[in-house]
Amino acid sequence: MFDYIIVGAGFVGSTLAERLASQLNKKVLIIEQRNHIGGNAYDCYDEHGVLIHQYGPHIFHTRSKEVWDYLSQFTDWRTYQHEVLGLIDGHKVPVPFNLNSLHQLFPSSLANRLEEKLIGHFGYNVKVPILKLREVSDSDLQYLAQYVYEKVFLNYTVKQWGVKPEELDPTVTGRVPVYISRDNRYFQDVYQGMPSHGYTKMFERMLAHPNIKVMLNTDYKELMAVDTEAQLITFMNQPFEGKLIYTGPIDYFFDYKFGKLPYRSLRFQFEHWKDDLVQDVGTVNYNNNYNFTRMTEFKHLTGQKVDGSTTVKEFSQDYVPGQNDAYYPIKNDGNLELYKKYKRLGDSIEPVIFAGRLAEYQYFDMDAVVARALGLFNQLYGDVI
Amino acid sequence: MFDYIIVGAGFVGSTLAERLASQLNKKVLIIEQRNHIGGNAYDCYDEHGVLIHQYGPHIFHTRSKEVWDYLSQFTDWRTYQHEVLGLIDGHKVPVPFNLNSLHQLFPSSLANRLEEKLIGHFGYNVKVPILKLREVSDSDLQYLAQYVYEKVFLNYTVKQWGVKPEELDPTVTGRVPVYISRDNRYFQDVYQGMPSHGYTKMFERMLAHPNIKVMLNTDYKELMAVDTEAQLITFMNQPFEGKLIYTGPIDYFFDYKFGKLPYRSLRFQFEHWKDDLVQDVGTVNYNNNYNFTRMTEFKHLTGQKVDGSTTVKEFSQDYVPGQNDAYYPIKNDGNLELYKKYKRLGDSIEPVIFAGRLAEYQYFDMDAVVARALGLFNQLYGDVI
Numbered sequence: 001m002f003d004y005i006i007v008g009a010g011f012v013g014s015t016l017a018e019r020l021a022s023q024l025n026k027k028v029l030i031i032e033q034r035n036h037i038g039g040n041a042y043d044c045y046d047e048h049g050v051l052i053h054q055y056g057p058h059i060f061h062t063r064s065k066e067v068w069d070y071l072s073q074f075t076d077w078r079t080y081q082h083e084v085l086g087l088i089d090g091h092k093v094p095v096p097f098n099l100n101s102l103h104q105l106f107p108s109s110l111a112n113r114l115e116e117k118l119i120g121h122f123g124y125n126v127k128v129p130i131l132k133l134r135e136v137s138d139s140d141l142q143y144l145a146q147y148v149y150e151k152v153f154l155n156y157t158v159k160q161w162g163v164k165p166e167e168l169d170p171t172v173t174g175r176v177p178v179y180i181s182r183d184n185r186y187f188q189d190v191y192q193g194m195p196s197h198g199y200t201k202m203f204e205r206m207l208a209h210p211n212i213k214v215m216l217n218t219d220y221k222e223l224m225a226v227d228t229e230a231q232l233i234t235f236m237n238q239p240f241e242g243k244l245i246y247t248g249p250i251d252y253f254f255d256y257k258f259g260k261l262p263y264r265s266l267r268f269q270f271e272h273w274k275d276d277l278v279q280d281v282g283t284v285n286y287n288n289n290y291n292f293t294r295m296t297e298f299k300h301l302t303g304q305k306v307d308g309s310t311t312v313k314e315f316s317q318d319y320v321p322g323q324n325d326a327y328y329p330i331k332n333d334g335n336l337e338l339y340k341k342y343k344r345l346g347d348s349i350e351p352v353i354f355a356g357r358l359a360e361y362q363y364f365d366m367d368a369v370v371a372r373a374l375g376l377f378n379q380l381y382g383d384v385i
Numbered sequence: 386m387f388d389y390i391i392v393g394a395g396f397v398g399s400t401l402a403e404r405l406a407s408q409l410n411k412k413v414l415i416i417e418q419r420n421h422i423g424g425n426a427y428d429c430y431d432e433h434g435v436l437i438h439q440y441g442p443h444i445f446h447t448r449s450k451e452v453w454d455y456l457s458q459f460t461d462w463r464t465y466q467h468e469v470l471g472l473i474d475g476h477k478v479p480v481p482f483n484l485n486s487l488h489q490l491f492p493s494s495l496a497n498r499l500e501e502k503l504i505g506h507f508g509y510n511v512k513v514p515i516l517k518l519r520e521v522s523d524s525d526l527q528y529l530a531q532y533v534y535e536k537v538f539l540n541y542t543v544k545q546w547g548v549k550p551e552e553l554d555p556t557v558t559g560r561v562p563v564y565i566s567r568d569n570r571y572f573q574d575v576y577q578g579m580p581s582h583g584y585t586k587m588f589e590r591m592l593a594h595p596n597i598k599v600m601l602n603t604d605y606k607e608l609m610a611v612d613t614e615a616q617l618i619t620f621m622n623q624p625f626e627g628k629l630i631y632t633g634p635i636d637y638f639f640d641y642k643f644g645k646l647p648y649r650s651l652r653f654q655f656e657h658w659k660d661d662l663v664q665d666v667g668t669v670n671y672n673n674n675y676n677f678t679r680m681t682e683f684k685h686l687t688g689q690k691v692d693g694s695t696t697v698k699e700f701s702q703d704y705v706p707g708q709n710d711a712y713y714p715i716k717n718d719g720n721l722e723l724y725k726k727y728k729r730l731g732d733s734i735e736p737v738i739f740a741g742r743l744a745e746y747q748y749f750d751m752d753a754v755v756a757r758a759l760g761l762f763n764q765l766y767g768d769v770i
């Protein structure tokens with residue numbers, strides 16, 4: 001009946017389903033536990049008729065022409081280049097920190113001197129990690145590095161990861177960039193935009209193939225069992241001979257037998273305003289104030305013309321399976337070790353393929369998971385098509 | 386695995402699924418051929434962010450407190466009382482034809498005289514079928530009956546049903562009312578409104594029960610077979626022991642073995658306007674002009690505040706299975722005979738229940754199908770709960 005069962009209707013699951021159906025004429029069943037397709041990129045209209053992203057703001061950007069062309073089969077794009085302002089010392093300045101931020105925050109004499117030194121040492125239009133800034137034996141640049149570290153990075157990161165400052169790994173934190181540029185965009189990728197009619201519409205088109213069936217509201221374990229020893233899959237109490245592509249959490253697949261993989265989660269607080277727009281750009285980071293990390297206004301992203309506006313604040317919190325959603329894997333040696341135990345076990349189960357942010361315990365941007373799915377498809381079937 | 390399989394996620398299928406899951410703790414699979422739930426009542430946002438009804442305008446109205454209370458568990462309501470204007474002799478006047486229409490169309494001397502005669506003969510605030518008007522031996526009222534018949538009813542009906550005027554049955558056409566009232570509303574039901582967040586959101590809540598699984602994009606015949614002789618149902622190549630509730634076309638169920646049941650279909654032409662609103666009320670009927678029957682502006686119905694407006698024109702056409710959708714059963718003796726043949730066969734298949742507008746070959750309003758589904762549920766299981 002089905003050649004493939006795919007768990008999860010996010011970017012990975014939908015891309016693979018689309019490829020298998022349209023390129024190999026395979027019959028695919030997608031099982032999705034939520035009541036909608038699209039995974040975390042799902043968007044919908046709220047009760048005020050504003051198009052929102054239910055699982056936090058998603059901006060599409062990629063350097064990959066392949067990924068862009070692939071998705072462009074299923075959507076047109078609204079030209080949109082995301083800008084983020086950070087609230088620093090009472091000013092809202094571009095982040096990543098750049099020359100415009102410098103001039104907004106520092107008196108012009110100092111700003112001009114710093115600008116000259118930055119350009120002198122590193123050139124124009126380059127991103128310099130503060131670790132590199134610190135290596136220069138110039139007290140002005142050292143000062144700048146420390147300023148950016150403290151005001152842009154430190155408190156935001158502490159909030160986001162719920163860690164103590166001293167727990168931060170300096171080699172990692174040193175990657176925070178100063179962007180010697182007047183480019184205020186958050187991303188510099190060649191391809192940037194928002195699906196003209198939203199992500200969900202794009203997913204609907206990807207899954208519109210008659211060979212693809214989608215079953216919503218269903219945890220795959222309600223219908224399937226995998227005997228990992230015998231390498232046997234049962235689907236609706238019958239042996240299933242096809243392949244299973246699993247894009248859910250890998251630890252859940254194995255009933256957490258080695259323990260739970262830790263994640264950070266988010267609480268989203270949506271707010272509606274009578275105003276046409278309430279902030280100047282898509283996202284404002286509250287780097288040093290309040291207990292939410294950032295606030296995003298969807299109309300900037302979508303360009304929607306509608307009365308009133310909806311924003312979302314993100315509050316970072318621990319992940320508790322069953323209570324909230326797993327968003328950001330917490331990378332450390334212990335957790336990676338744990339993941340690898342699961343991965344080894346997963347690799348040994350021939351009829352199951354694990355792919356995606358939850359199955360691979362890795363933060364991926366959308367374009368990265370699409371590239372991952374296309375790559376996987378080519379690797380598995382490149383010779384057939 | 387499943388106690389019930391329901392074909393169709395419209396009002397009938399969704400109501401029965403909700404009742405079976407929430408009241409009897411049954412496990413239900415809904416199989417739906419479209420890529421969305423809600424049946425013909427499905428609404429969604431178009432590419433301009435306007436909430437539209439994809440299968441024609443749906444206004445909810447009922448006299449049944451039971452139906453209203455039942456649906457109110459899943460939605461709040463926007464207070465909305467539908468008004469329709471008909472384009473008659475170059476004026477847009479209320480339909481059903483009422484005293485306001487009379488005064489807009491007729492010179493005041495004549496209008497006053499007719500008004501007095503109408504009230505004198507029938508009283509105030511009553512709906513009088515033109516058949517009754519014709520029975521009064523008053524040439525003014527006879528004239529009015531003929532006027533309403535010709536200008537409000539005749540050409541509209543010819544357009545809608547694609548028939549010749551002489552093919553119309555006078556006992557049926559005589560039911561057209563003159564409403565001796567200044568009530569411009571299209572419906573006089575106690576309960577009227579639009580689901581505050583749309584029909585689809587309401588359906589999502591009805592189907593949110595963990596016992597209900599929905600499979601989209603799937604014609605049930607792709608997964609099931611019914612052996613009508615042996616009364617056996619197979620689902621995914623296995624015998625299915627539960628009950629099948631079928632809300633699709635009854636003739637399709639039996640592979641059209643006795644022939645196809647005829648329907649009228651519609652072509653919908655959606656148009657988007659830069660204006661805030663383009664007509665004065667929800668629907669304007671083009672009784673005597675153009676080849677569409679009516680045009681509806683969704684923002685009147687939904688109250689949405691958004692830039693621009695979307696309307697839909699309805700063009701009546703013949704139904705061709707596989708090419709367009711079946712909307713209005715064409716009632717005549719031959720067709721009813723044909724339906725009854727299918728019904729007798731259907732009744733003989735114990736594990737299958739046929740319900741809804743397509744399975745019963747009958748035009749039902751939304752409240753009527755909900756009442757039907759609730760009644761069916763009580764009839765089948767009233768003793769259990």
Ligand SMILES: Cc1cc2nc3c(=O)[nH]c(=O)nc-3n(C[C@H](O)[C@H](O)[C@H](O)COP(=O)(O)OP(=O)(O)OC[C@H]3O[C@@H](n4cnc5c(N)ncnc54)[C@H](O)[C@@H]3O)c2cc1C
Binds near residue numbers: 249
């Ligand atoms: C707050 C936030 C903001 C982001 N912003 C951006 C951005 O701006 N740009 C960008 O490129 N990327 C962004 N991302 C990343 C983006 O969300 C991911 O790249 C993408 O969602 C990964 O797709 P996926 O298919 O791997 O996983 P998902 O989208 O999570 O899909 C997995 C699906 O599997 C389903 N599932 C899980 N377990 C089961 C089960 N047991 N049974 C059935 N179904 C199951 C889930 O319900 C889910 O729908 C952001 C992520 C977060 C958290």
Ligand SMILES: Cc1cc2nc3c(=O)[nH]c(=O)nc-3n(C[C@H](O)[C@H](O)[C@H](O)COP(=O)(O)OP(=O)(O)OC[C@H]3O[C@@H](n4cnc5c(N)ncnc54)[C@H](O)[C@@H]3O)c2cc1C
Binds near residue numbers: 605
């Ligand atoms: C133009 C128009 C306007 C209307 N306006 C109003 C109004 O203003 N007010 C009002 O009260 N009523 C209105 N109605 C009536 C309303 O649409 C119906 O009462 C209601 O849709 C009936 O619900 P149902 O569940 O019986 O059928 P449907 O809503 O048609 O649901 C049946 C479902 O079964 C699915 N299906 C069919 N065959 C298969 C198959 N082989 N496999 C899988 N799935 C299948 C279909 O895709 C569909 O989703 C209107 C109808 C039309 C046509």
